[in-house]
Amino acid sequence: MGSQSRILIKGGRVVNEDCSEICDVYIEDGIIKETGLNLQVPGGVKVIDATDKLVMPGGIDTHTHMELAFMGTKTVDDFYTGTKAAVAGGTTMILDFVIPPKGTSLLEAYEKWRSTADPKVCCDYSLHVAVTWWSDQVKRDMETLAQQKGVNSFKMFMAYKDVFMLHDDELYAVFSQCKEIGAIAQVHAENGDLIAEGAKKILSLGITGPEGHELCRPEEVEAEATQRAITIASSVNCPLYVVHVMSKSAAKVVSSARRAGRVVFGEPIAAGLGTDGSHYWNKDWAHAAGFVMGPPLRPDPSTPGYLMDLLANDDLSVTGTDNCTFSICQKALGKDDFTKIPNGVNGVEDRMSVIWEKGVHSGKMDENRFVAVTSSNAAKIFNLYPKKGRIAKGCDADIVVWDPSATRTISAKTHHQAVDHNIFEGMLCHGVPVVTISRGKVVYEDGVLQVVPGEGRFIPRRPFSDYVYRRVNQRDQVGKPSAVERQPYQGEVITVSSQNGTPRHAGRDLHQSTFTLAGDAVSSGSSLPHPSKRVLAPPGGKSSIVF
Ligand code: URP
Ligand code: ZN
Ligand code: ZN
Numbered sequence: 001m002g003s004q005s006r007i008l009i010k011g012g013r014v015v016n017e018d019c020s021e022i023c024d025v026y027i028e029d030g031i032i033k034e035t036g037l038n039l040q041v042p043g044g045v046k047v048i049d050a051t052d053k054l055v056m057p058g059g060i061d062t063h064t065h066m067e068l069a070f071m072g073t074k075t076v077d078d079f080y081t082g083t084k085a086a087v088a089g090g091t092t093m094i095l096d097f098v099i100p101p102k103g104t105s106l107l108e109a110y111e112k113w114r115s116t117a118d119p120k121v122c123c124d125y126s127l128h129v130a131v132t133w134w135s136d137q138v139k140r141d142m143e144t145l146a147q148q149k150g151v152n153s154f155k156m157f158m159a160y161k162d163v164f165m166l167h168d169d170e171l172y173a174v175f176s177q178c179k180e181i182g183a184i185a186q187v188h189a190e191n192g193d194l195i196a197e198g199a200k201k202i203l204s205l206g207i208t209g210p211e212g213h214e215l216c217r218p219e220e221v222e223a224e225a226t227q228r229a230i231t232i233a234s235s236v237n238c239p240l241y242v243v244h245v246m247s248k249s250a251a252k253v254v255s256s257a258r259r260a261g262r263v264v265f266g267e268p269i270a271a272g273l274g275t276d277g278s279h280y281w282n283k284d285w286a287h288a289a290g291f292v293m294g295p296p297l298r299p300d301p302s303t304p305g306y307l308m309d310l311l312a313n314d315d316l317s318v319t320g321t322d323n324c325t326f327s328i329c330q331k332a333l334g335k336d337d338f339t340k341i342p343n344g345v346n347g348v349e350d351r352m353s354v355i356w357e358k359g360v361h362s363g364k365m366d367e368n369r370f371v372a373v374t375s376s377n378a379a380k381i382f383n384l385y386p387k388k389g390r391i392a393k394g395c396d397a398d399i400v401v402w403d404p405s406a407t408r409t410i411s412a413k414t415h416h417q418a419v420d421h422n423i424f425e426g427m428l429c430h431g432v433p434v435v436t437i438s439r440g441k442v443v444y445e446d447g448v449l450q451v452v453p454g455e456g457r458f459i460p461r462r463p464f465s466d467y468v469y470r471r472v473n474q475r476d477q478v479g480k481p482s483a484v485e486r487q488p489y490q491g492e493v494i495t496v497s498s499q500n501g502t503p504r505h506a507g508r509d510l511h512q513s514t515f516t517l518a519g520d521a522v523s524s525g526s527s528l529p530h531p532s533k534r535v536l537a538p539p540g541g542k543s544s545i546v547f
Contacts, residue, residue: 012051025391
C-alpha cells in the first residue's frame with residue numbers, strides 16, 4: 001500500500017454540521033479509518049499539517065451542467081475541466097443534470113451522460129434526470145432509473161416553453177410518480193408562458209441587449225411558479241426541491257411554505273449569493289451577457305444578502321452553482337437578440353469561497369452552518385449521508401483543508417475553468433482551500449492540481465431518503481382523510497328537468513366526476529373539457545363530450 005493511500009491530517013479543527021473539535025483524521029484506502037487525538041498510525045503515511053486550519057467535508061455542488069448542449073451550442077466546461085476546477089475550489093462531488101430532449105428516452109440519455117462523464121471526472125459525481133415530456137414510457141423509465149440506476153431526483157422545467165417546459169397537468173403526473181418511486185421532485189420555477197409573452201413585448205420596444213433578459217421575467221414570474229409548484233407537489237404529498245432560487249420573492253414563498261410545514265427545500269446558488277443583476281445594465285455588452293442565466297440575477301442589490309440570511313436561518317437549505325459556462329463568443333449568438341444568449345454562468349470552482357466570504361466572514365453563519373449548506377444537507381436530501389457530507393470513521397475521505405485567515409482574489413486569469421470570464425471577477429475572498437482530498441487521494445495541494453480523468457466515480461443514490469421521506473410517509477399514514485359516518489339521507493329529493501326534457505336528479509356528487517389531472521387527460525393534452533365542446537351533463541355526473 002503506497003503512502004498516497006494513507007494520509008494523516010494532523011492538528012486541524014474538524015468541522016461537521018453539528019460540532020467542531022480539534023482532532024486528527026487518519027485515512028486509508030479512500031475511507032476515514034479513525035478520528036481522534038494521538039492516533040496510532042503505520043509508518044510511511046503522508047502527514048498533512050492542519051494546525052490553525054479547518055478540516056471540513058468536501059463541498060457537494062448540487063447543480064451543474066458540464067458539456068451540456070443548450071441553446072445552439074455546448075457548455076465550454078466539460079466533465080474534466082469542470083471537476084478539476086471543482087476540486088481546486090474545495091468541492092469533491094458534483095450532481096449534474098441529464099436533460100433528454102422532449103420525445104426521447106430518459107434511460108438512453110442517462111446512459112449517454114454516464115459514458116460521457118465516467119472517463120473524465122476527477123471527483124465523484126451523481127446524476128439528476130430532467131423530465132421534459134410525459135408518457136407511460138417516461139413513467140416506466142423514471143421507475144427504472146430510481147430502482148436500478150441510482151437516480152432519486154428528477155427536475156422539471158416550468159420555463160423554456162416548447163423546449164423543456166411542462167404544463168401543470170404534466171407536473172401533477174410527474175410529481176405523483178416521484179412520490180410513488182421515492183424520488184424528490186425538482187423544479188426550475190419560472191412561468192414560461194409569461195416569459196415568452198414578455199420577451200416579445202421587450203423586443204418590440206427595441207430592447208435587444210442583456211437587460212431585456214431580466215425585464216421580460218421579473219421576480220413575480222419566478223415567485224408565481226414557485227408557489228404553483230409547491231401547491232401541486234403538496235396536493236400529492238411529494239417532496240419538492242426548488243433549484244436556483246434567485247429572487248427575494250421566490251425565497252419568501254419557499255420560506256413561508258416551510259413554515260407552513262411543507263416538505264420543500266430551496267437551493268440558492270453561488271451566483272445569486274455573490275453578485276446581482278445590475279450587471280445586465282453594464283455598457284459593455286460582453287460583460288453584461290456574461291451574467292445571463294435563468295432565472296436571472298436580480299437588479300435589487302439587497303438580494304444576495306437577503307438570500308444569505310435565509311440560508312443562514314434554514315429557510316433555504318443547500319447551495320449549488322448551476323455551473324453552465326459559455327465563453328463570450330458563444331454568448332455572442334445573442335448579440336442582437338437577448339433571447340438567443342445562451343443561459344448560464346460559472347460557479348463550481350468559487351462556490352465555497354463565495355459562501356465563506358458572504359456567509360461566514362460577514363458573520364451571518366458559523367463554520368458548522370457553512371458545512372451544512374455546502375455539503376451535509378445536500379448529502380442528506382439526496383441520500384448520500386453520512387458516506388458523504390461528514391468527517392467520521394467509515395465515511396468517504398472527501399475532505400477540504402481550509403485556511404480561514406488566508407485570502408485570494410477571484411479572477412478568470414487564474415481560475416481553472418475553461419470559460420473565459422468569471423462573474424465574481426475581482427472579489428476578495430477570505431478563506432482559501434489549501435488541500436483537497438477526493439476518495440482518500442490528495443488532488444489539490446498548495447495551488448497544484450494532481451488529478452487523473454476518470455478517477456472520480458459515479459455514486460448511485462437510493463430512493464426514499466429518510467431525511468426527506470420520513471415525514472412524508474408518516475403523513476400518508478396518519479393524515480388520510482376519512483368520510484363522516486352518518487345515516488343515509490331518507491328524506492325527499494326534488495326532481496329537476498334537464499334542457500332536453502329528460503328528468504334527472506340534482507345535486508350529484510362532484511367527487512364522482514371523471515375530471516382528472518392525470519392519466520388519459522394528460523396524454524390527450526388537456527384535462528379540462530373544451531369550452532366550445534357541448535357537455536351533455538354538468539360536472540358531477542358521468543359527463544360525456546360531444547365532438
Ligand atoms: O441559465 C441556466 N440556468 N442554464 C442552465 C439550465 C437551467 O435552467 O438550469
Ligand atoms: Zn434551471
Ligand atoms: Zn441548471
